[in-house]
Amino acid sequence: MxxxxxxxxxxxxxxxxxxxxxxxxxxxxxxxxxxxxxxxxxxxxxxxxxxxxxxxxxxxxxxxxxxxxASTENEGQGFGLFLRNSAIVATACMVITLLISIPGAYAVARLPFMGRRTVSALFLSVYLFPTIVLAVPLFIAFAKVGLQSSLVGLMLVYVVQTIPVSIYMLRTYFETIPETVEEAAEIDGAGRFATMRHITLPLAMPSILSTGLYVFMIAWNEFLFALLFLAAQPERWTVSLGLAQLSNGIEVPKTVLMAGSVILTVPIIVLYSIAERALTEGLTAGADKG
Amino acid sequence: MTATTPVTATDTGATPNPRTRTKRDNRDGIAMVLPTVVIVVAVIVIPVLWNLVLAFQDLRLIDLRDAGPFDNLTLENFRRVFTGPGFWQALWNTVVYSVLSTAGSILVGLGAALALRRPFPGRGVLRALMLLPYVAPVVAVAFTWEMMLNPQFGIVNVWGQRLGMDRPIDFLGQAPWAMATVIAFEIWRYFPFAFLFLTARLLTVSHDTEEAAVMDGASTWQRYRYIVLPQLLPVIALLCVLRLIMTFNKFDDVYLLTGGGAGTEVVAVRVYDTLTGRFDVGGAAAQAIMLALFLAVALGLYHRILRRQEQRS
Structure with missing residues (x-):
C-alpha cells in the first residue's frame, strides 16, 4: 500500500x-x-x-x-563601426580593470594592511550603489572637462563599475591558493612581487581569464552611460546604443535590426560558452557559505 | 642532524623579525590597493558627494558653463519632489516592480534549480541554455521582446488571437499590461541568477538526511518543504537582498521596453528624463538622492528585523 x-x-x-x-x-x-x-x-x-x-x-x-x-555612406546602418567602438571600449576596459584589480584583490586577500576592512566595505558599497545617482554628476562633470561624447570617458566609467565585482571574484580565488605555496617561494629568496608573478598569478590564471571575460561582457552590454554620453555622436555609438537608438525610429526595417541584435548577442554567447563553468563558479563562490 | 640545521637557518633568515614583516605587508598592501581606491574615490565617491550639492542647487543644463560649485543653493528641488505627485507615483512603481520581479525570479529560479538537481543526460546543456537570458545583452533581448509583443506582427499577439484572444493587446503601451510585462521581462532575465546561486547551495545539501526521510515514508513534498527548503533559506534571503537592490536601481530594462510610459515610470527612468528631457539638473539630483535614501532606509530596517529574529530564535 x-x-x-x-x-x-x-x-x-x-x-x-x-x-x-x-x-x-x-x-x-x-x-x-x-x-x-x-x-x-x-x-x-x-x-x-x-x-x-x-x-x-x-x-x-x-x-x-x-x-x-554596411556604413551609412553605403546605405547601411553602420554597425561595422559600432562593432569597432564596442570592441575598443570593452577590450580596454577589461585590460585596465584587470591591471588595477589584480593587485587590489591580492592585497585584500593576503596582506593585513591598515584600513583593509574599510576598503572592502567601500568596494561593496560601490557595487550596490544606485548607478543613476552617479549618472547625474558624471554627466555634468564630463561635460565640463570635455570627456563627454568620448570613448575614453565611457571606458573610465566602465572600469570603475567593474572593479568591485572583479576584485570580489579574484579575491575569492586568491584565498583558495594555500599561503604555504607562496611562503615556500619566499623562503627560496624570492621577493613579494617575484612570487606574485611567477607563482600566484600563473596559479590564478583560470580565475583571471574568467574575470576578464566577465568584465568584457559587462562593458559590451552596458547601455545607460553609453546613452548619456554618446547619444548625440552616432559615429561613436556602441552596438548596444546603436541598436537602441535605431529601434526607436521607423526608418530602419525591423528585421534588419534583428540582424543587429544577433550581431550584438553572438560575441557574448561565444565568450560565455568558452568560460561558462569558470564564470558560474566565480560568481557564486561564497553562496554555499550561506 | 645535518638535515635539520639548514632548515632552521633559512627559517630565521626569511622571517627575521615579525614586526618588519608586518610593516612590509602593510606598506605593500596599501601600495597595491591604492590605484583601486584612487579611481573609486575619483569616479564614485566624489561624484556622489557632488550629487548631494547639485540636489540643493537651482541648476539648468544651460547655466552649467558659468555656474560655480556652490551657486544658487536652495531647497526648492526637494520641495518639488515632495509636493509633486510624479515622484511618489514613480517610487511606488519602483517598489511594485522590484518586489514582484525579485519574488518571481527567485521562485522560478528555485523551480529550475530543483528540476535540474538530479543528473540526467543533457543536464549540462539545459543548464547552459537557461543562463542565456542573464548573459545576453539587454538591448538585444529587450528589442526581441518588443518584436514578439508587437500588436501588429508580434508572434505573441498572432498566436494569442489564433488561440482565442478577441483582439491584439498592446503589451508595452497599455496601463496594466505594461507593468506586468516589464515584471515578466525582469523575471525572465534574472531567474538564471537565482538558479545559479541556488544550484551552488544545493550541491552542499547532504543526501543522507533526505534518504533517511524517504525511508521513514516522507513524501516528496515533505522532503522539499522540511529538509531542502530550510537549508536554502539563507541563500534565498541573500538573493532577496541582492535582487531587490539591483532591481530597485534598474534603468535599462524599463527604459528600453516602455520608455517609462503606460504606468511603468520607475524612479531611475524619471531621473533620466528630468536630466535629459527637462534639463533640470537639480531636480534630477534630488530625486536620485531620494532613491538612494529610500533604499538605505529599507535595507537598514531589513537588517534590524533580521537581527531581532536571530535573537528570538
Whole structure:
C-alpha cells in the first residue's frame, strides 16, 4: 500500500519536473530563436506571415546583415563601426580593470594592511550603489572637462563599475591558493612581487581569464552611460546604443535590426560558452557559505 | 642532524623579525590597493558627494558653463519632489516592480534549480541554455521582446488571437499590461541568477538526511518543504537582498521596453528624463538622492528585523 503510494507520488513529481524543465527551456531559448529567425527574413515576408515559427530555406536572406553592417555612406546602418567602438571600449576596459584589480584583490586577500576592512566595505558599497545617482554628476562633470561624447570617458566609467565585482571574484580565488605555496617561494629568496608573478598569478590564471571575460561582457552590454554620453555622436555609438537608438525610429526595417541584435548577442554567447563553468563558479563562490 | 640545521637557518633568515614583516605587508598592501581606491574615490565617491550639492542647487543644463560649485543653493528641488505627485507615483512603481520581479525570479529560479538537481543526460546543456537570458545583452533581448509583443506582427499577439484572444493587446503601451510585462521581462532575465546561486547551495545539501526521510515514508513534498527548503533559506534571503537592490536601481530594462510610459515610470527612468528631457539638473539630483535614501532606509530596517529574529530564535 505505502509502496504504491510512494511510487505514484514519485511519478507525479517526475512529471512536474519534466513540465517545469520543458516550459523553462522554451521560455529561455525561444526569444533567441525568434531573433535569429527574423534576422534572416525580409520585412515584407514577416508582415505577410507573422505567425510562423519556421522559415523555409529558400526564403532566407543575408541582405539584412549586409544592410546592417554596411556604413551609412553605403546605405547601411553602420554597425561595422559600432562593432569597432564596442570592441575598443570593452577590450580596454577589461585590460585596465584587470591591471588595477589584480593587485587590489591580492592585497585584500593576503596582506593585513591598515584600513583593509574599510576598503572592502567601500568596494561593496560601490557595487550596490544606485548607478543613476552617479549618472547625474558624471554627466555634468564630463561635460565640463570635455570627456563627454568620448570613448575614453565611457571606458573610465566602465572600469570603475567593474572593479568591485572583479576584485570580489579574484579575491575569492586568491584565498583558495594555500599561503604555504607562496611562503615556500619566499623562503627560496624570492621577493613579494617575484612570487606574485611567477607563482600566484600563473596559479590564478583560470580565475583571471574568467574575470576578464566577465568584465568584457559587462562593458559590451552596458547601455545607460553609453546613452548619456554618446547619444548625440552616432559615429561613436556602441552596438548596444546603436541598436537602441535605431529601434526607436521607423526608418530602419525591423528585421534588419534583428540582424543587429544577433550581431550584438553572438560575441557574448561565444565568450560565455568558452568560460561558462569558470564564470558560474566565480560568481557564486561564497553562496554555499550561506 | 645535518638535515635539520639548514632548515632552521633559512627559517630565521626569511622571517627575521615579525614586526618588519608586518610593516612590509602593510606598506605593500596599501601600495597595491591604492590605484583601486584612487579611481573609486575619483569616479564614485566624489561624484556622489557632488550629487548631494547639485540636489540643493537651482541648476539648468544651460547655466552649467558659468555656474560655480556652490551657486544658487536652495531647497526648492526637494520641495518639488515632495509636493509633486510624479515622484511618489514613480517610487511606488519602483517598489511594485522590484518586489514582484525579485519574488518571481527567485521562485522560478528555485523551480529550475530543483528540476535540474538530479543528473540526467543533457543536464549540462539545459543548464547552459537557461543562463542565456542573464548573459545576453539587454538591448538585444529587450528589442526581441518588443518584436514578439508587437500588436501588429508580434508572434505573441498572432498566436494569442489564433488561440482565442478577441483582439491584439498592446503589451508595452497599455496601463496594466505594461507593468506586468516589464515584471515578466525582469523575471525572465534574472531567474538564471537565482538558479545559479541556488544550484551552488544545493550541491552542499547532504543526501543522507533526505534518504533517511524517504525511508521513514516522507513524501516528496515533505522532503522539499522540511529538509531542502530550510537549508536554502539563507541563500534565498541573500538573493532577496541582492535582487531587490539591483532591481530597485534598474534603468535599462524599463527604459528600453516602455520608455517609462503606460504606468511603468520607475524612479531611475524619471531621473533620466528630468536630466535629459527637462534639463533640470537639480531636480534630477534630488530625486536620485531620494532613491538612494529610500533604499538605505529599507535595507537598514531589513537588517534590524533580521537581527531581532536571530535573537528570538
Amino acid at each position: 505505502t509502496t504504491t503510494h510512494a511510487s505514484s507520488d514519485r511519478r507525479a513529481w517526475s512529471l512536474v519536473r519534466w513540465v517545469v524543465l520543458a516550459v523553462l527551456t522554451v521560455a529561455a531559448v525561444f526569444p533567441f530563436y525568434y531573433m535569429l529567425m527574423l534576422s534572416f527574413v525580409p520585412i515584407e515576408s514577416l508582415l505577410l506571415d507573422p505567425g510562423r515559427i519556421w522559415v523555409a530555406g529558400q526564403q532566407l536572406t543575408t541582405e539584412t546583415y549586409r544592410t546592417v553592417l
